[in-house]
Amino acid sequence: MLFWVIAALLTLGASLAVLLPLSGRKPAGEATGSHDIEVYRDQLSELERDTERGLIERAEAEEARAEIARRILKADKAGSPDGSTKASEGKAMRAFRMAAVLAVPLVSWGIYASVGSPGLPSQPLSARLEKNPADSSVDELVARAEAHLTANPDDGRGWDVLAPIYTRLGRYPEAVTAYRNAIRLDGASGARESGLGEAIAAAAGGMITEDAQAAFSRALVLEPGQPKAGFFLASALAQEGKIEEAIAAWQAMMMTLPPDSSWRNAVAEAITEGGRRLAENGQAAPGPTQQEIEAASEMSAEDRTTMIETMVASLDDRLKQNPRDLEGWTRLVRSYQVLGRTDSARDALKRGIDVFGKDSAEARQLTEFSGGIGVKATE
Known part of the structure; x- marks a missing residue:
């Protein structure tokens, strides 16, 4: 009942705030027609002088x-009972506006009475946070975790759990912090x-x-x-425009x-897109063929590792015969790193x-590339 009383008072106050200005009338002594006639008569007197x-x-x-004289007749007609059309129109418009204002609360109350839930108890945040987690929404769970971390900012486990949730919700700056x-x-x-890297990239627009x-x-x-x-x-x-190196890395x-693996589709799509970009420039994709990749996926883990190591060893032997191949060295470093053989990388x-020589441009480029994947020339 208290809800309806408060709602009625608020509705009444809002309606009166709009109705009072609409219902206002000018004092009789300030009639526009009479004032105009007096002005015109003064003009006649001035004209005679x-x-x-x-x-x-x-x-x-x-x-x-x-x-x-014509203006005096016009003003006198507007103020006479026979020439009160404009005044009547003004009254009709004012009545229409007042009816429209009154219709808004009546219609809204009728709709709320049929679809609303005035008897629903309030749900303050503190009460929602005390609910069983199984009955809570994602937003409530996040709010609960945030409240916990506000009180316990050194809870690393809490930050670790909340960080990927922030990422999935698109709250990337908060994910970086977490x-x-x-x-x-x-x-x-x-x-x-x-x-962390994914959140930083997402916060930077990809x-x-x-x-x-x-x-x-x-x-x-x-x-x-x-x-x-x-x-x-x-x-x-x-x-960075290094499409061939990117494709080689995805293929490896x-x-x-x-x-x-849930990553196979994403990697396959990236390889296809990279190949399309190379084809537009009249280039062929490097590395193993799609058939070799599919054959490797059907092998056991041990056979697949053996096949990959054989391919990497073949690349290593080829570089010993033709060493001045910057792209080959970058592929070899990455391949060893992907295999987990950091020392070999x-x-x-x-x-x-x-x-290439320590001070050459090729050596600097190879060092920069290797550092980007976590391989340093010295410990």
Whole structure:
């Protein structure tokens, strides 16, 4: 009952605020027609005086006198009972507006009475946070976690749980903060660093920035073959226009992914898109063919690893015969890194630098590429 009383008072106040100005009337002494007639009579008197003093010629005075007379007749007609059309129209419009204003609360109350729930109890945030988590919405669960972390900001586990939820909800800046807090409190891991890189890239509108690449590189160091980190680092190469290197990285990644990996579709689509971009420029995609990749996916994990290592060894032997192949060295470093053989990747980087010379542009490019995937020439 209290709800209806408050609603009625609020509705009445809002309606009166609109109705009172509409119902206002001008005082009788301020009638527009009477005021105009007085003005015109003063103009006639002024005209007569100017004519007598010779300031206006008789012909001009007659024309002015006739015009003022017409205006007096018009004003007198508007104020007379027979010429009150405009006043009647004004009254009709005012009545229509008042009816429209009154109709709004009546219609809204009728709709609310049929579809509303005035008897529903209030649900303050504190009460919702005390509900069983199984009965809570995602927003309520997030609010509960945020309240907990406000009171316990050093709970690394809480930040670790909340960070990916922020990412899924599209709250990327909050996700970056949550991942950084989880890493600061509970230490870095491949999943946390790759999640941080993904959140940084998403917050930048999809651009894989240097900060994001650094996070993905740390993820690969901590967890060689981490799929998210490998995928986004290859995507960074594609963003920089290094399509062939990106495709080679995705192909190497596809060879190592298990058949049931959720990343296979994304990697396959990226390879297809990269191949399309190369074809537009009249180039062919590097690395293993699609048939070789599909054959590798049907093998056991042990056979697949053996096949990949054979291919990498073949690439290594070819570079020993034709060492001045910058793209080959970048593929070799990445392949060893994807296989988790960080020492072999570091050795390949060192050999590539020796081939081109430490101060050469090729050596600097190879070092920069390798550093981007977490491979350094020295510890």
